Amino acid sequence: MRLKDKVSIVTGAGQGIGAVYARKLAEEGAPVVVADINETKAKAVAADITAKGHEAFALKTDVSDEQSTQALARQVLDRYGHIDILINNAAVFSTIKTKPAEEISVEEWDGLMDVNLRGVFLCSKAVIPHMKAQRRGKIINISSGTAFNGKPYYIHYVTSKAGIIGFTRALASELGEYNIHVNCVTPGYTKTEIPRGTTTPEQLKAIANNTCLKRIGVPEDLAGVIVFLASSESDFMTGQTINVDGGDNFH
Ligand SMILES: NC(=O)c1ccc[n+]([C@@H]2O[C@H](COP(=O)([O-])OP(=O)(O)OC[C@H]3O[C@@H](n4cnc5c(N)ncnc54)[C@H](O)[C@@H]3O)[C@@H](O)[C@H]2O)c1
Numbered sequence: 001m002r003l004k005d006k007v008s009i010v011t012g013a014g015q016g017i018g019a020v021y022a023r024k025l026a027e028e029g030a031p032v033v034v035a036d037i038n039e040t041k042a043k044a045v046a047a048d049i050t051a052k053g054h055e056a057f058a059l060k061t062d063v064s065d066e067q068s069t070q071a072l073a074r075q076v077l078d079r080y081g082h083i084d085i086l087i088n089n090a091a092v093f094s095t096i097k098t099k100p101a102e103e104i105s106v107e108e109w110d111g112l113m114d115v116n117l118r119g120v121f122l123c124s125k126a127v128i129p130h131m132k133a134q135r136r137g138k139i140i141n142i143s144s145g146t147a148f149n150g151k152p153y154y155i156h157y158v159t160s161k162a163g164i165i166g167f168t169r170a171l172a173s174e175l176g177e178y179n180i181h182v183n184c185v186t187p188g189y190t191k192t193e194i195p196r197g198t199t200t201p202e203q204l205k206a207i208a209n210n211t212c213l214k215r216i217g218v219p220e221d222l223a224g225v226i227v228f229l230a231s232s233e234s235d236f237m238t239g240q241t242i243n244v245d246g247g248d249n250f251h
Contacts, residue, residue: 002231004029007080009072011063011123012090014041016192017142020219021087021226022046026054028227030085033076035061037090063090063119073126082134083127085230088120089142091160094196098153109156116160120167124182128175137180140229141168143241145188148249154198161186165241172239181238183229188245190217212247221246 003025013022014036026032026049034049034056036042042058049056059075062068076083092112120141131137146154147162168184175182189199189207199207208216222244228234229242243251 001029008085
């Protein structure tokens, strides 16, 4: 129970890796807000967590929309009176169709950036005033190992994930004096229940082979680092990027 009563928001927690973060934080005692644009899926994840005896509720949220992110923070504060942890996990990811850079339309580029970068900014912006006032908070941003290895054919995605590393460093510099920690995690390829077309079976084999541990990651492989960064165990760490990929990239 390392996160007992630490009110946590996990964006994009309706499926995939975010759902596992939400479950893991709840198991550690955190009341968890499952924030996702897909309300049906968010409700299912929250119901599953509460059925196991933990505290969670779903809030339909579009992280790219400021009214929605402000409403998210307001509703969480109305319900619990505080926000301790924000996991900026929502992204346009599993729906991406890979293609050469010159074939990505401006609409695709902007649509992805609206979620992957503006979303991280807007969710952080919504909780910062409250975290500043309570002089405590943990913001954890989810980037990607693709920012290190420059994986081709989804340059908008890789660019957005590289941006999150700079965002993390700058925000950590701004908020440190308020005892607000801002850190970043770069997962490697992580297999979830959602099928996706960004990696061919051959590439997947090559990724597994390139890791020191010779296997592909699963969401549970990431959850321990998220709990660590959300807990007081990481209280002298901020502005950092932790790479969790079985030793695919070295960072
Ligand atoms: N799975 C991997 O291999 C991998 C690797 C590196 C990084 N990541 C990162 O981890 C995070 C989770 O990955 P995943 O595989 O679970 O992705 P996913 O595509 O399966 O899930 C993304 C979630 O975000 C939600 N979402 C999308 N747009 C939204 C919006 N505007 N507002 C609110 N929610 C929105 C979706 O509904 C979905 O539930 C992402 O940030 C991704 O970039 C994943």
